[in-house]
Amino acid sequence: MSEQVFNKTNIFIALQYLAARKKQSFLATIGVLLGVTTFIVMINFMTGVNDFLDDAVFNGSPDIIISATTKRNSKKKPGITTNYIENSDKVDEFLEKDQNVESFAHQIISPAILISDAKQFPGSINGIFPDQEDEMVDLERRLIEGEGFQSLSSENTILLGISLAKRLQVSAGDQIKMILPNGKNIVLKVSGIFSFGITTIDNVRTYVSAATLQNLLGQNSISNIHIKLRNRDNVRLKDYLIQNINDITTEDWKDSNKTIVIGNKVRDILTWSVSFALLLVAGFGIYNILNITVIQKRKDIAVLKTIGYSSKDIVFIFLVQSLIIGILGAFFGAFFGYIISYMISTTPLDTSDFIIVDTYPINFKISYYVLGLLFGILTTIIAGYFPSRKASKVDPVTIIRGI
Amino acid sequence: MILEAQCINKYFLDPEKHQVLKEVSLSVPEGELVSVYGESGSGKSTLLYILSTLDMDFEGNLKIHNQEVKDLNASSLTDFRNKHIGFVYQFHYLLPEFNVLQNVMLPAMKLSKKNKDDIRKDALNLLSEVGMKGFAKRPSYQLSGGQQQRVAIARALINDPSLIVADEPTGNLDQKNSELIFELLKEITGSRNKAVVIATHNPKIYHNSNRSIEMIDGSIRL
Numbered sequence: 338m339s340e341q342v343f344n345k346t347n348i349f350i351a352l353q354y355l356a357a358r359k360k361q362s363f364l365a366t367i368g369v370l371l372g373v374t375t376f377i378v379m380i381n382f383m384t385g386v387n388d389f390l391d392d393a394v395f396n397g398s399p400d401i402i403i404s405a406t407t408k409r410n411s412k413k414k415p416g417i418t419t420n421y422i423e424n425s426d427k428v429d430e431f432l433e434k435d436q437n438v439e440s441f442a443h444q445i446i447s448p449a450i451l452i453s454d455a456k457q458f459p460g461s462i463n464g465i466f467p468d469q470e471d472e473m474v475d476l477e478r479r480l481i482e483g484e485g486f487q488s489l490s491s492e493n494t495i496l497l498g499i500s501l502a503k504r505l506q507v508s509a510g511d512q513i514k515m516i517l518p519n520g521k522n523i524v525l526k527v528s529g530i531f532s533f534g535i536t537t538i539d540n541v542r543t544y545v546s547a548a549t550l551q552n553l554l555g556q557n558s559i560s561n562i563h564i565k566l567r568n569r570d571n572v573r574l575k576d577y578l579i580q581n582i583n584d585i586t587t588e589d590w591k592d593s594n595k596t597i598v599i600g601n602k603v604r605d606i607l608t609w610s611v612s613f614a615l616l617l618v619a620g621f622g623i624y625n626i627l628n629i630t631v632i633q634k635r636k637d638i639a640v641l642k643t644i645g646y647s648s649k650d651i652v653f654i655f656l657v658q659s660l661i662i663g664i665l666g667a668f669f670g671a672f673f674g675y676i677i678s679y680m681i682s683t684t685p686l687d688t689s690d691f692i693i694v695d696t697y698p699i700n701f702k703i704s705y706y707v708l709g710l711l712f713g714i715l716t717t718i719i720a721g722y723f724p725s726r727k728a729s730k731v732d733p734v735t736i737i738r739g740i
Numbered sequence: 741m742i743l744e745a746q747c748i749n750k751y752f753l754d755p756e757k758h759q760v761l762k763e764v765s766l767s768v769p770e771g772e773l774v775s776v777y778g779e780s781g782s783g784k785s786t787l788l789y790i791l792s793t794l795d796m797d798f799e800g801n802l803k804i805h806n807q808e809v810k811d812l813n814a815s816s817l818t819d820f821r822n823k824h825i826g827f828v829y830q831f832h833y834l835l836p837e838f839n840v841l842q843n844v845m846l847p848a849m850k851l852s853k854k855n856k857d858d859i860r861k862d863a864l865n866l867l868s869e870v871g872m873k874g875f876a877k878r879p880s881y882q883l884s885g886g887q888q889q890r891v892a893i894a895r896a897l898i899n900d901p902s903l904i905v906a907d908e909p910t911g912n913l914d915q916k917n918s919e920l921i922f923e924l925l926k927e928i929t930g931s932r933n934k935a936v937v938i939a940t941h942n943p944k945i946y947h948n949s950n951r952s953i954e955m956i957d958g959s960i961r962l
Contacts, residue, residue: 346849357837640833643794644847644895645822647815734795737829737907738785 342653351657368619369666373713376612377674389698393534399563421558442469453505464550483509483529489546495525498539499532620720627724639736648729659721667713742935743768748800778955792905826896830908834880841876866894886917
């Protein structure tokens with residue numbers, strides 16, 4: 338006797354009920370549609386921004402930076418000091434053993450004045466080892482013109498951030514002069530221009546080979562070690578280093594990007610709470626409409642029961658109604674969500690001082706659309722279930738006697 | 741025997757325990773129209789709900805079509821009712837979302853023993869038998885009371901049940917329509933060989949039935 342409740346007759350009855358209340362059904366569908374649309378647009382946009390910032394900031398900067406605190410006096414020019422890491426071999430040995438370290442790179446960092454034919458500006462000069470740095474930073478993807486780290490292997494070359502290059506009014510192939518704090522200067526060829534999309538980086542960062550910088554500073558040491566982790570959230574390494582190596586400071590990605598980390602969190606919370614609230618409202622709309630229908634249609638439900646429709650049939654008939662509303666609303670919602678997200682993604686963005694980007698970053702991940710559909714449909718199933726169960730409990734005798 | 745009720749006792753517990761039916765026994769063979777009459781509160785409607793298996797909260801034995809209904813669980817009872825019992829109510833109760841033809845077809849679509857075309861054919865035949873064929877495509881709410889009751893009778897017959905139960909089928913109709921409906925029920929009893937039980941206040945009905953039973957205070961007057 339356990340006949341299928343999923344049959345044409347029950348669906349036919351459900352459709353007939355929906356059609357009898359076209360306006361209400363339409364409004365309920367719009368409710369779900371708005372919820373899903375908002376969810377899609379918000380999550381596409383918010384995660385788009387998050388991913389953009391993650392990519393620009395965290396990939397442009399290492400997960401842990403070790404900096405020297407020891408000062409060494411320059412022998413040639415008294416008074417001019419540079420920090421250096423005393424026992425970098427010990428650190429290297431340790432990093433090589435640590436499972437969580439994906440790669441690390443030595444750097445010698447020094448401030449300098451950069452002078453072009455037209456202008457002069459201060460810059461932060463990163464003296465790097467091209468093979469090591471290639472492991473750390475994917476510069477190829479960020480090149481605007483010229484070549485990446487490997488071009489530094491040839492002597493007297495420099496890579497510039499896009500904002501700095503623009504201000505100096507130079508492009509790849511041009512020559513600029515660099516003056517260090519100890520007075521030494523050198524003419525360098527611009528071999529490439531890159532952009533991380535973050536003004537604070539693109540404004541000051543330059544790369545030269547470590548050898549060039551060490552020569553000019555008259556020392557063979559390094560000032561920083563950059564570390565990339567396999568699991569970025571595990572920064573216990575930092576504490577270990579502080580305890581075991583003298584005269585260094587460490588900084589992890591969370592320290593250096595607090596505002597961005599917090600911003601990401603706030604955007605996440607905003608996305609989920611607003612979407613949830615909207616779907617909740619849509620759910621209540623469906624609940625209300627079906628509930629009223631069940632109350633108005635008690636006689637009809639009683640009749641359906643006396644002519645052979647079981648409680649399960651009744652649950653199914655009412656659940657199908659909310660399911661149809663849910664599926665229609667969710668699919669159209671996902672569709673409109675995509676359209677709006679697409680429109681946002683093509684909207685030109687007036688660049689702020691903080692980030693450099695042409696249009697709003699949007700993340701069109703398919704999983705968000707699947708999630709939006711599931712969300713919308715699930716809400717309607719839950720909202721539809723309670724009125725449906727109420728309908729199935731209608732007792733024909735009470736109804737018929739009650740007249 | 742289509743219907744065999746033996747020693748039916750029924751109590752209402754609210755507001756206080758009160759016996760509504762006392763040792764009621766009744767048998768109806770096919771081809772017989774039995775009417776039950778009596779004053780309001782005499783228990784005739786209650787008896788009718790029990791005989792039609794809508795109210796299963798009673799003491800005693802009830803066999804319909806040689807099936808002891810107390811042996812059926814809730815879902816098989818629904819199917820049993822669908823197959824073997826047709827209903828006619830005082831207030832017609834057609835579903836307003838559906839047209840006349842669809843209303844008649846609904847019980848058969850649930851039974852789904854035949855395909856939709858055959859069900860439609862059956863329904864149209866029944867509608868012409870009750871004189872409502874011309875209204876097949878009309879929304880049911882546009883019909884007059886007498887017309888709706890005729891459609892309800894067609895709906896009760898669609899699955900060819902052996903038992904028809906009618907609760908005050910003419911209670912809401914004028915005299916002319918009452919007579920028409922009663923004649924229709926009588927005709928069905930004879931031509932289709934059904935067992936028909938009618939609860940009624942209408943003397944014209946209980947004087948013209950094959951058998952009439954008067955109920956007083958929950959008992960059948962002998």
